[in-house]
Amino acid sequence: MEISKIIIASDHAGFELKEHLKFTLKDKQINVVDIGTDSTESCNYPIFAKKLCNEVLSNNCFGILICGTGIGMSMTANRFNKIRATLCTSKQMAQLSRQHNNANVLCIGARITGKKDAEEIVNTFLNTDFDTSNKRHKNRIAMFDYITAQK
Secondary structure (H helix, E strand, O other): OOOOEEEEOOOOOHHHHHHHHHHHHHHOEEEEEEEOOOOOOOHHHHHHHHHHHHHHHHHHOEEEEOOOOHHHHHHOOOOOOOEEEEEOOOOOHHHHHHHHHHOOOEEEEEEOOOOOHHHHHHHHHHOOOOOOEEEEEHHHHHHHOOOOOOO
């Protein structure tokens, strides 16, 4: 799978992990677009989830959202039609969310997941393809997109 661009965003709790992952991805020659936040100063995660989802949809690329637990970011992101955000705490979750659910946004909890594990989760997510041979996965995903979120 060729990854040309990844959009990344976090709130204040995810800022340090975002910065770490950004440099890890850039070391792999991946174009990373950071849309905030730019510090550990308290901020509202839905603002950054919304920005990221709009960018992912506009650019047809993957996104990574990071907050303290990953829960708030994933809940916000999944309100957008055509966004399939997955909160992953293991490589297996990342692999299966790509294979079975064609996830396009990875959510990580910086207070839950360490840097090394986060790197492995991101690598697995980005290097796993959707299983297009299984028609039931495609049919189930088609059922996701009947609700349109407010923008």
